[in-house]
Amino acid sequence: MxxxxxxxxxxxxxxxxxxxxxxxxxxxxxxxxxxxxxxxxxxxxxxxxxxxxWPSKGAVVLEALHEAADTVAPHPDTGDFAADMRTQMATVIRFLSPPSHAPLAGLVADALRDPELAEQMRERLVRPRIEAFGQRMRRAQEQGQLHPDADLDVALDLFYGPLYHRLVLHLGLPEPAYLDTLIEHVIRALDPGHGRT
Amino acid sequence: MxxxxxxxxxxxxxxxxxxxxxxxxxxxxxxxxxxxxxxxxxxxxxxxxxxxxWPSKGAVVLEALHEAADTVAPHPDTGDFAADMRTQMATVIRFLSPPSHAPLAGLVADALRDPELAEQMRERLVRPRIEAFGQRMRRAQEQGQLHPDADLDVALDLFYGPLYHRLVLHLGLPEPAYLDTLIEHVIRALDPGHGRT
Amino acid sequence: MxxxxxxxxxxxxxxxxxxxxxxxxxxxxxxxxxxxxxxxxxxxxxxxxxxxxWPSKGAVVLEALHEAADTVAPHPDTGDFAADMRTQMATVIRFLSPPSHAPLAGLVADALRDPELAEQMRERLVRPRIEAFGQRMRRAQEQGQLHPDADLDVALDLFYGPLYHRLVLHLGLPEPAYLDTLIEHVIRALDPGHGRT
Amino acid sequence: MxxxxxxxxxxxxxxxxxxxxxxxxxxxxxxxxxxxxxxxxxxxxxxxxxxxxWPSKGAVVLEALHEAADTVAPHPDTGDFAADMRTQMATVIRFLSPPSHAPLAGLVADALRDPELAEQMRERLVRPRIEAFGQRMRRAQEQGQLHPDADLDVALDLFYGPLYHRLVLHLGLPEPAYLDTLIEHVIRALDPGHGRT
DNA sequence: GTCTAAACGAGACGGTACGTCTAGTCTTTCT
DNA sequence: AGAAAGACTAGACGTACCGTCTCGTTTAGAC
Missing domain, CATH: 1.10.10.60 (Homeodomain-like)
Incomplete structure (x- = not known):
């Protein structure tokens, strides 16, 4: 009407x-x-x-983040995949701290109770970053820094899962040293050649 | 007063x-x-x-979940660590999926903006489950199913991180087949003997 | 400016x-x-x-009424003053009764809180009708149907006051029989010869 | 519900x-x-x-006026009906004049577009005052100051009609001298014995 | 078995923000 | 330049819950 x-x-x-x-x-x-x-x-x-x-507070914040996000956490490509991941993930961690004041954390909270907002967030905010991560990963594969059979979905889950897991269960976001440990583990996990002989 | x-x-x-x-x-x-x-x-x-x-709606739900939770997702011990993880994680996934995900997702959302509630949730709901996971993992190490140097924190992050990552970014929780793939990757990651030659 | x-x-x-x-x-x-x-x-x-x-909703309605009003309630002159007043007042009553009373009643209500509009209403809508009533009354005096000393202001108040009094206090506008009674009383009041002996 | x-x-x-x-x-x-x-x-x-x-602003003002009104304009009884009417009507006029006219005029305006409020106003504010006027008038009849056949409704209309007529058409409320003239006319009108012989 | 203090149900209260509505102004585009 | 269209600021509307605060009424432990 x-x-x-x-x-x-x-x-x-x-x-x-x-x-x-x-x-x-x-x-x-x-x-x-x-x-x-x-x-x-x-x-x-x-x-x-x-x-x-906008239909809601969350939608406003979503658009604000969308506007700002491309410049916030791009995937660098220095040729060293592990180091680049460390850089990028450190940026994401900074972006999520402290959770109570982070726009993204609030958006995540709202999206958990508003399916419409959840879809918007996924399509406009998350998908493009997954895509960017995928491109960086493929370059790493081409450059031989990552096993050519490594699975994009698994990589995404193992790299970024710990961040959100710790964010939403309030276990404390990773410190730099621990972040290194995590990345090391994940890269190892993605190399199927390292199975038992 | x-x-x-x-x-x-x-x-x-x-x-x-x-x-x-x-x-x-x-x-x-x-x-x-x-x-x-x-x-x-x-x-x-x-x-x-x-x-x-109770101080808030979240605290009520937290206590209600706490009451119900012990029976929800225990860590089985059939002697096969990977199979047991698969069983337990499948249960968690069911708990995080519609229609039963409402209380926990809501609690997670509220906790992101209420530090007091976040602490309660972590101490009363999350910590005991981490503890239970730790015990199961240690048994796996004793039984030689997991490398003795495997890091508990890393294991937790890599096993459960993907679940919450997918939950809060609305990427869809893992299907059984993909869950197997994930577990396989994580167990491999936890074996430092699989480092580069 | x-x-x-x-x-x-x-x-x-x-x-x-x-x-x-x-x-x-x-x-x-x-x-x-x-x-x-x-x-x-x-x-x-x-x-x-x-x-x-136009400065306001009331001003629009005022102009609309002004446009339409001349044809609405003219003072007839059949030679019988009392009968003519009865006719004219009956028309006014119809104009002040549902369903047609909406514009005027609304205008009256708005004018009670908007002095500017009140003045416009008095000058453009009310004054001309008072003038018309005055002319008819003077003819009645010339024809000997009304005492030559009858006061125009008093006549206006006594003839039309009951209508607005009943309108704004929601006492119900006069029925025809009661209207006759009223007119009879007023004409008697306007005859100073009828004072105490 | x-x-x-x-x-x-x-x-x-x-x-x-x-x-x-x-x-x-x-x-x-x-x-x-x-x-x-x-x-x-x-x-x-x-x-x-x-x-x-309360359902509306008007209802609040109505109750406030109701509370205050009994003390505002009682009908005095000095034994002189005309003088008492003059006193009482002067009080009403003061009540309807700026700056104190605001509550009642506003109420009248709102009631013109809110039938519920109109009914409340009539029953709680207007009726009791009509009743008080009726009692004073009956005493005047008993004391021979008013013709015993005088009609209450007509008296009400002729005494108070001019006030509201002038209020809502913004013609200026009566000055004391004119008020005397009006009262004189009305009392004469109410005496049927003064008809033409 | 009383007694009595406190926990209880009910729900009115002062607040805050909601999402809607209309007023009246301002800007853009068309004729 | 006037008009149509309609987005804009402003702010009141009436509603929903919040968390606090009386009220009487149970009710359970201590006497």
Whole structure:
């Protein structure tokens, strides 16, 4: 019944102010204490304008992260796969700390109870990063730094699983030394040639 | 200043009704839509009684899960470590999948924004299961099914990390065949003898 | 600072559509539920166009009523003053009764909280009708049907006061028989010869 | 579905604070600009508490007026009916004039678009005053100051009609001298013995 | 077996944020 | 330049829960 707004007439200024305010407030007060009203006030924007373009607080944060994310944690390629993974994962860890103020952690929490948001998060935020990881991994295989039969899915699970496991069970994100240990184990796991003789 | 209530005079009937109502409502409406008011109404209990004994909705669900959990996913010991892990992890996966995932997923979501709850969850729900996993792993080492130098933390991260990673990023929990692949990789990773020649 | 629009370039079509839409909506949904947005939508006109020419919803309705009113309740002159008053007042009563009372009652309500609108209503809608009543009364005096010293203000108050009194206190507008009784009383009151002996 | 609140547990303090705040705000900002939010803030009360006991702003003002009204305009009885009417009507006029006219005028305006409120206003605010007027009038008849056949309804219409007529059409409430003239006319009208011989 | 203190049910309270609504302004595009 | 379309800021609306706070009413341990 209520016809959708016309995106062509959208105010770029308001959009930017909203996304900026959301990230700021998330950092200052934590995702949980941040409210739509607070975002509107900070951005100097009417609540209506937020509700016109986003269905929920999570959707705003998702778009803000999407906007910022490409520059945040790219996969470097220095030629040393293990070292590059260490660099990239350290960035991700920094991005998830501290959990209560991390936009991504809040988004993860909301997505656990909002399937629509979960799908958006997966498709817009997660998938592209999985893709980027896949490309880096394939280069590592071509350069002989990773076994050519290594499975992308398994690699993803073993590299990043520990991070989210520790994040959501509050076991403490890995320290650098432990991160090295983890990466070493995973690379070994991905080499099927190392099975028992 | 408000003195704590006397646990000796606590009504067992109310406590049980509250925990039962919480799990029921969680299943029926979802964790997010469940409210303290709703639990009180369903349990035939005053809101005050809930707030007297628990600080938050999450704490109620945590206790309800704690009550139910010991029986949920014990670590079997048939003598075959890989097979036992497969069995146990399959149980965990079932527990993390719809429709039964609501209470735990909701709890995880709340804990991401409530450090107090996060600590309770870790100490009461997670730690005991880590301990149980540790015992099973040590037996596997004694029986020569796992390398004696295998690191407990790494093992935990690599076995269970993929599950939570996939849960919170909504990538779909592992199917049985893929679960086998994962376990195989992890056991290989835990064997330092499989390092480069 | 915003200069007034040039009335010469005003679109007659828009003006008519707005006034028509206002009266229609007033009848269909009631004055209170009618909105400027609704009028604009119904008239196929931009809100801006309404605000350009009228300061408020009340002003639109006022103009619409003004347009329609001259033909509504003229003072007949059959030579019988009492009978003519009965006719005219019956018309007014019909105008103040459901379902047609919506525009005027709404206007009256708005004017009670908007002095600007109140003044417009008095000058454009009320004054001309008082003038018309005055002319009819003076003819009645010339024809000897009303005492030559009868006071116009008092006559107006006593004839029409009961109508508005009953309208705004929701006491029910006069039935025909009671209207006769009222008119009889008023005409008697206006004859100072009928003072105490 | 939503069961009504229990009046026995109602907080008298909140009720009084709300009614007081409503009348104060009405005087300070005017009925139209007064909001439920404003009343709640001024009274130090939650909006919910207002909505729990009253359906609308008008209902609050109605109750506040009802509370205050008995003491406002009683019908004196000095033995001189005309003089007493003059006194009482002057009080009413003062009550309907700025700045004190705000609550009643606002209520009248709201009642014109809210039938429920209109009925409440009539039954709780208007009827009792009509009854009081009727009693005074009957005493005047017994004391021979008013014709024994004088009609209560007509008397009410002719005495008070001019006040409301002038109020809602913004013609200016009667000055004292004109009030005398009016009363004189009305008393004459109510004496059927003064008809033409 | 009373007595009595505290836990209980019920639910009203002050708050906060929600998501919706309309007012009135401003911007863009078309005629 | 006027008008249509409609996005914008502003802010009140009425609702939902929150967590706190009385109220009487059980009820269980101590006397």
């Amino acid at each position: 209520t016809k959708p707004p016309n995106p062509q007439r959208r105010s770029q200024k308001s959009r930017d102010a909203i996304l900026t305010a959301a990230l700021e407030l998330c950092g200052e007060e934590g995702y949980g204490r941040m409210t739509i009203e607070g975002i509107a006030a900070r951005a100097g924007v009417s609540k209506k304008t937020i509700y016109r373009w | 408000t003195k704590p209530p006397n646990p000796q005079r606590r009504s067992q009937k109310s406590r049980d009704a509250i925990l039962t109502a919480a799990l029921e409502l969680c299943g029926e409406e979802g964790y997010g839509r469940m409210t303290i008011e709703g639990i009180a109404a369903r349990a035939g209990v005053s809101k005050k009684t809930i707030y007297r004994w | 915003t200069k007034p629009p040039n009335p010469q370039r005003r679109s007659q079509k828009s003006r008519d559509a707005i006034l028509t839409a206002a009266l229609e909506l007033c009848g269909e949904e009631g004055y209170g539920r009618m909105t400027i947005e609704g009028i604009a939508a119904r008239a196929g006109v931009s809100k801006k166009t309404i605000y350009r020419w | 939503t069961k009504p609140p229990n009046p026995q547990r109602r907080s008298q303090k909140s009720r009084d604070a709300i009614l007081t705040a409503a009348l104060e705000l009405c005087g300070e900002e005017g009925y139209g600009r007064m909001t439920i939010e404003g009343i709640a803030a001024r009274a130090g009360v939650s909006k919910k508490t207002i909505y729990r006991w």
